[in-house]
Amino acid sequence: MRIIELTEEARTNILENLLKRSPNSYGEFEGRVNEIIENVRANRDAAIFDYTKRFDGADINAENILVTEDEIKEAYEKVDEKLLTVIRKALVNIRKYHEKQRQYSWFDSEESGIILGQKVTALEKVGVYVPGGKAVYPSSVLMNIVPAKVAGVKTIVMTTPPGKDGKVNPATLVAAKEAGVDAIYKVGGAQAIAALAFGTESVPKVDKIVGPGNIYVALAKKAVFGFVSIDSIAGPSEIMVLADETANPRFVAADLLSQAEHDEMASAILVTTSRDLAEQVSKEVEGFVAQLSRKEIIQKSLDNYGYILVAESMDEAIATVNEIASEHLELVTNNPFETMTKIRNAGAIFVGEYSSEPLGDYFAGPNHVLPTNGTAKFFSPLSVDDFIKKSSIISYSREALEPIYKDIVQFAECEQLTAHANSIRVRFED
């Protein structure tokens, strides 16, 4: 891996290079995606069956779009027993963590007859998108469904593209069933997002769409935002390790590669105050890459978006970490919890040398759907928050309104909204 002195200029260049990967920069696909969305809005089932034939090579119709109980049973027979066991163990942890995110309605009252509060309600219908293709990530199915379930969403539907044989991957089906999905539809791509946003004869309209996908899926989600809610738009995976001279170079190298293997667009960055560590990590990386099964993807990812940055001071290193706002951040310093207090921007923070990133991907409990591409500056991990919404509660008695009603009339009149003023005044007209 290349080792670079962390200067202001280097930081700016790296940031620019990373942001190139943003799904916002793919304007060229937008026309195509909008066309798909309009077609699905107009022709509904007919459009999604047609796209599924063209893009996935599968014959899907109103009779077979919904995954049946028999298909799920078949999936349980096919899936590795060991995977099922580990899915169930992971589910316990994921549920336990997300249950702590529950939010509650509250109110506050005053004796004159004022009640002010906030009512928390779960969304009613949610759609989870699960990508198809060769890479099958049952963990991602769990991470998207569990928070909706914990929030109390009444209906959770899933869409995923079928294979040519019209089947869905068994591990995906088993994970969805274990997590508590209500229905699974065989449709993928931008057409699935459009179907969930507007509804078709077969696919129900939902209130929110979550889940990762390719560039078509990401752009379709952005296009339907406002008609429905969406989670944040996922970009390629990222890991950043902030380490000092106390870090174990072998651990750091292995962790960097764990994200680099996802995708040629994935990014793996070490920021360290130790030139020694930088060189050892670079050497360890070389050693590992040669042995790993996804070595070609890893090598491309490292060449494109992999960096080892040597900083003059820990403050400078931390400033860069906050500026890049990585999806995953490992802190491997002498006092990692102290370092953590200085971190403003990161999707998930892994504290200490045994807190390896894949622990969070599969098992620990926190969600692995995290803000990417610098969006950790303003977005949060997927959570129960994503599946609830709030309503303000306002209640005043006559006794409470009377002493302040003239203030409200005053304010309304300053804004030249006389019907507003009238609606207050009418209550005290005699």
Place this chain on the structure above:
Amino acid sequence: MRIIELTEEARTNILENLLKRSPNSYGEFEGRVNEIIENVRANRDAAIFDYTKRFDGADINAENILVTEDEIKEAYEKVDEKLLTVIRKALVNIRKYHEKQRQYSWFDSEESGIILGQKVTALEKVGVYVPGGKAVYPSSVLMNIVPAKVAGVKTIVMTTPPGKDGKVNPATLVAAKEAGVDAIYKVGGAQAIAALAFGTESVPKVDKIVGPGNIYVALAKKAVFGFVSIDSIAGPSEIMVLADETANPRFVAADLLSQAEHDEMASAILVTTSRDLAEQVSKEVEGFVAQLSRKEIIQKSLDNYGYILVAESMDEAIATVNEIASEHLELVTNNPFETMTKIRNAGAIFVGEYSSEPLGDYFAGPNHVLPTNGTAKFFSPLSVDDFIKKSSIISYSREALEPIYKDIVQFAECEQLTAHANSIRVRFED
């Protein structure tokens, strides 16, 4: 106001009619908005100064784009003393309510050395958009700035279009100053949104953009979503009153008009189980409209989007209320708190006959920036939540990782991610 029997068909037609007002349906403006955004991204200050000249007729440059302390002082001299007093009173209530929305970091630990948690961090920089034009809403300035301030946002900047004389409305300036804004820039429209999203020489790039605006502003916000965060996209204002035979028709009529006066696209709907009330409200509305200063806007709004719906039962009425998911909902029934328990979808719920909607606009404390156009099914009122974000915290000791590390390796291998498996295995290689 027209009185309609609430049938399934009527409900569907009304819903369709209301959704026509969605800012998502204005595809024709998108090209123009994208052009403005691209121009501001490329030419920065030069582009925004040029647009401000063309659209607002004002000469703005790097020297005068920032509102000065002198201009603010001048605004305080110009503004009505009574308005300042009522702004200060309202601020006390708004702050008090929003302080209750604060969220806190938490963690949970296990003795084997596991720490899992969630760190809450305020966004660093936020941009508040304030529309210009004839209608001046200092209340809206307060409602957008206070939650950011309470959340702990470090820098809150505001943009608003200047008048031809290069000045900003004094009430806007005073409200912004009282609420605690850090800087105010004289730029409006889609060009202001682009400037806040990407930064120019004069206007800083922010993490999130909030605030209402015309169709250009709404579409620009949607276009920059992902580069920055945005609040929900505001549509025209709405009020729905759910009332039974116990309601005072004069109060109900006045409240319906308080929203109808906002805009020809605003919607005012009464749903009632009482035909008697329906007729009395319709009559009262006629009486009021004749006297109100904004009667032309009100009449158009009522003709386009005003309805009195007579339902056969309270259950049917409530189902319609939940389906339409209004921005503002007043409950004027015999037992309004019991009715409230059945409401799933509404931006703000005003409970009881003295809880008139304008009380919430100006004074009570809850935010008046609310989801419109059916989006209360999945969006929430603007709140402190909008100005914070979360990071997961994951920390495992060696002792905690050892008993489960083979499960993680197993899961990773099932997903064919061997570098993930390696990063766990490397920690136990001897």
